Amino acid sequence: MTDYVCIPPIKEANRITGLWRNHGPNTYPINLSLVVEHIVNPTLEGERLHLVYSEFDTFEGMLKTDDEKKWGAFVNTKIPYKGRRNFTAAHEIFHFLAHRKIMKEFRCGALNLSDYQRDQMEVEANEFASQLLLPPDLVRPHVEEDFTYSNVRSLSDDMGVSVSALAYKWLSLTTKPMAFFQSRDGFILQGYASAAAYRHGIFFKEGREVPEASTTFKCQAARVHDASGFDRGLWHSDLGGHEDVYQTSFGDFTYTFLRFF
Ligand SMILES: [Zn+2]
Numbered sequence: 001m002t003d004y005v006c007i008p009p010i011k012e013a014n015r016i017t018g019l020w021r022n023h024g025p026n027t028y029p030i031n032l033s034l035v036v037e038h039i040v041n042p043t044l045e046g047e048r049l050h051l052v053y054s055e056f057d058t059f060e061g062m063l064k065t066d067d068e069k070k071w072g073a074f075v076n077t078k079i080p081y082k083g084r085r086n087f088t089a090a091h092e093i094f095h096f097l098a099h100r101k102i103m104k105e106f107r108c109g110a111l112n113l114s115d116y117q118r119d120q121m122e123v124e125a126n127e128f129a130s131q132l133l134l135p136p137d138l139v140r141p142h143v144e145e146d147f148t149y150s151n152v153r154s155l156s157d158d159m160g161v162s163v164s165a166l167a168y169k170w171l172s173l174t175t176k177p178m179a180f181f182q183s184r185d186g187f188i189l190q191g192y193a194s195a196a197a198y199r200h201g202i203f204f205k206e207g208r209e210v211p212e213a214s215t216t217f218k219c220q221a222a223r224v225h226d227a228s229g230f231d232r233g234l235w236h237s238d239l240g241g242h243e244d245v246y247q248t249s250f251g252d253f254t255y256t257f258l259r260f261f
Pocket of ligand 1: 091095106107108112113121122125
């Protein structure tokens with residue numbers, strides 16, 4: 001498995017960011033078609049990467065090749081959000097850069113695209129996409145705002161990334177206790193806590209039931225966007241806080257933004 005780390009994702013993202021800022025347009029969101037054309041392809045010998053936006057039935061992104069020379073990083077245009085498509089494109093570009101010698105084909109769904117701790121290649125592709133599209137110096141000034149769906153959504157639109165990608169970046173930069181998780185059918189699928197929340201023992205295990213008294217549970221049943229305060233004992237034994245919930249229109253995922261105080 002050591003082959004995986006021959007291209008470190010953060011370092012590679014920073015290298016491209018340096019080229020983009022010092023020798024390119026230095027505009028955000030980064031234009032990934034230009035990155036592929038002017039930064040990725042000129043370094044290849046006999047291979048070429050094409051960024052392809054097209055409609056397919058399952059998965060959000062794919063990397064594949066027929067002849068090991070022409071590679072396609074496919075982004076599903078059925079994804080309704082531009083930022084989400086952009087994050088998917090950056091994720092597939094890293095599978096090409098770092099993983100094409102290990103696997104010839106990748107098919108990535110919503111949970112792969114927000115995996116920061118399980119499958120190593122998925123984690124690396126997400127770390128790269130997050131670092132490239134959301135450089136910490138551009139995001140850090142915003143993380144003192146309230147951690148709510150509307151604030152995260154609005155910044156994710158400005159930065160050209162998915163809501164979940166921005167939520168995870170926000171958690172990695174804040175000094176306050178907060179958390180974000182995705183759930184479906186009453187069960188938590190994936191969740192992360194900020195360092196300050198983790199110090200309080202807050203974390204999210206896959207398969208944990210969503211408490212019936214939570215706003216998340218009510219939203220999931222009613223398919224709405226809702227927010228409310230919560231008392232201690234619901235999400236943490238000693239901390240209350242605020243719970244902001246959004247029901248997504250794809251894959252029936254529910255996004256929950258928790259602030260503790
Ligand atoms: Zn992937």
